[in-house]
Amino acid sequence: MAKNGSEIGINTRLAHSGNNPHDYFGFVNPPVVHASTVLYRNAASMAARSQKYTYGTRGTPTTDALGQAIDELEGSAGTIMVPSGLAAVTIPLLGFVSAGDHLLIVDSVYHPTRNFADTMLKRLGVDVEYYDPHIGAGIASLIRPNTSVVFTESPASNTFEVQDIPAIAKAAHAAGAIVMMDNTWATPLYFRALDFGVDISIHAATKYPAGHSDVLLGTVSANERCWPKLFEAFNTLGCCAGPDDVYQVLRGLRTMGLRLDHHQRSALDVASWLEQQPGVAQVLHPALPSHPDHALWKRDFSGSSGVFSVVLAGGGQKQQHAFLDALTIFGLGYSWGGYESLAVPVFLGDRVVAKGPYAGPVIRLQIGLEDVADLKADIARGLAAAAAA
Numbered sequence: 001m002a003k004n005g006s007e008i009g010i011n012t013r014l015a016h017s018g019n020n021p022h023d024y025f026g027f028v029n030p031p032v033v034h035a036s037t038v039l040y041r042n043a044a045s046m047a048a049r050s051q052k053y054t055y056g057t058r059g060t061p062t063t064d065a066l067g068q069a070i071d072e073l074e075g076s077a078g079t080i081m082v083p084s085g086l087a088a089v090t091i092p093l094l095g096f097v098s099a100g101d102h103l104l105i106v107d108s109v110y111h112p113t114r115n116f117a118d119t120m121l122k123r124l125g126v127d128v129e130y131y132d133p134h135i136g137a138g139i140a141s142l143i144r145p146n147t148s149v150v151f152t153e154s155p156a157s158n159t160f161e162v163q164d165i166p167a168i169a170k171a172a173h174a175a176g177a178i179v180m181m182d183n184t185w186a187t188p189l190y191f192r193a194l195d196f197g198v199d200i201s202i203h204a205a206t207k208y209p210a211g212h213s214d215v216l217l218g219t220v221s222a223n224e225r226c227w228p229k230l231f232e233a234f235n236t237l238g239c240c241a242g243p244d245d246v247y248q249v250l251r252g253l254r255t256m257g258l259r260l261d262h263h264q265r266s267a268l269d270v271a272s273w274l275e276q277q278p279g280v281a282q283v284l285h286p287a288l289p290s291h292p293d294h295a296l297w298k299r300d301f302s303g304s305s306g307v308f309s310v311v312l313a314g315g316g317q318k319q320q321h322a323f324l325d326a327l328t329i330f331g332l333g334y335s336w337g338g339y340e341s342l343a344v345p346v347f348l349g350d351r352v353v354a355k356g357p358y359a360g361p362v363i364r365l366q367i368g369l370e371d372v373a374d375l376k377a378d379i380a381r382g383l384a385a386a387a388a389a
């Protein structure tokens, strides 16, 4: 359905992409296929593997439905579904870097990505280097003949620097390297990574696509050039996602446009209000005009999601903990993208370049679907507690 994807609205696309109900008796939603074995008609078809589905790990009508929906959103040639957002980072890296390669990773990357690179990839003989999120075209000076992948994430985890993805992609491609992007924050609704030169777009579908803090899933989408190698890595590693989780994410996609729009508006409301509050030094949200990368964000992104950080005006861990402990609506917990608001302390001690200085402790907020007035009142309790600590 919805073949002419570019000409219809995003919510129409989210409602109708993926499966065609008439392929399965008209039921609106696709079947959840639980499968390992797929039977063949005869020995000849088995020998030739000449049928659409061959084994559970290699795809089912359920994974196809989500994969096709994501391909439509991303403009990609193919999408794999893996058991977590972290697996959506590690599997393409394992597929595309080899011993002796040089790998460039943005310094403000999601921490577990850095941990994977610093432990397993280094053990496998990959030379890992971290670069400044603001490097832009300057990445050319870091690229070596053996640089195979430039890994990006924009906006940055926790500190929300915006990367100049087109400039990075241009320099990487000129040197024969490919570009991967962890695009979880914006989702393909607010940033179509492949349109900006990214070869492989990565999502923790655990976040907004799933939307309810009850599913772990990752998706990785590639352009024509990188799809065969990505699919080969996926099949080689056998790291496929379970059918119920895939189904739940497809279900989540149907309402993702509405949810994101609400997250966006509430987060901007809270963020601009926070900028005026005593005890706040800075709000790190790229859609705020005060953000140093606002112009870049505006040039490339078509929206903003519900996660940003606030920097307290002075203090340390004591004030940070007082703020967090005073919250009654915001939960203290990792991840984001669900319907409920969350707060976490930000740690920047692992970074080599993008580590501030900031005027005080940094706290990341995920603005959920609750009423904004209640969230502001909760944050005001946190600020008062931090000021009193």
Ligand SMILES: *Cc1c(COP(=O)(O)O)cnc(C)c1O
Pocket: 084, 085, 086, 087, 089, 110, 153, 157, 182, 184, 185, 204, 205, 206, 207, 216, 217, 218, 335, 336
């Ligand atoms: C949460 C997150 C991930 C990992 O997702 P999980 O499903 O929790 O493993 C990867 N990248 C970013 C930017 C994330 O925020």
